[in-house]
Amino acid sequence: MAGLGKLVKQAEKMKRGIExxxxxxxxxxxEVTSGGGAxxxxxxxxxxxxxxxxxAEFLKEDPKLVADTVLAAxxxxxxxxxxxxxxxxxxxxGAFQMPGMF
Known part of the structure; x- marks a missing residue:
């Protein structure tokens, strides 16, 4: 059962790390840019x-181009x-390994 206690401690440590x-x-x-910064x-x-x-200048472009560029961004x-x-x-x-699982 010593292994189980160690496993529980590892799980608690991982939980604190995730939080x-x-x-x-x-x-x-x-920050992500698209369209040359537009x-x-x-x-x-x-x-x-x-x-x-x-x-603002970019919004004067073809609406499809604007929509496609925004979607891509x-x-x-x-x-x-x-x-x-x-x-x-x-x-x-990555450091958390359950015995017998990996």
């Missing part, structure tokens, strides 16, 4: 969109936040 990481992810801001998006490490800025921002989140989470959970 601390969630706070850090919420505070981390990523579209700027801020998103946090948890994937919450914080800001969207569009260049949103998709890129979401992917960057997801990748960042997963990378940081791996640092916490």
């Amino acid at each position: 601390a990481l969630q706070t850090q992810l919420d505070a981390k801001e990523l 579209v700027k998006i801020k998103i946090n490490g948890s994937g919450k969109f914080l800001a969207l800025a569009l260049d 949103v998709q890129d921002a979401a992917k960057q936040a997801k990748d960042y989140n997963e990378s940081e989470m791996q640092k916490i959970t």
Whole structure:
């Protein structure tokens, strides 16, 4: 049963690490630009969109181009936040190994 106690302690440590990481992810801001800077998006490490800025001159372009560029920027921002989140989470959970599972 000594192994079980160690496992419980590891799980508690990982839980505390994940909780601390969630706070850090919420505070981390990523800025993504598209269209040569015509579209700027801020998103946090948890994937919450914080800001969207569009260049006034860019809005005079063809509506389809504007829509496609904004959509591409949103998709890129979401992917960057997801990748960042997963990378940081791996640092916490990667060291946690359950005996017999991996």
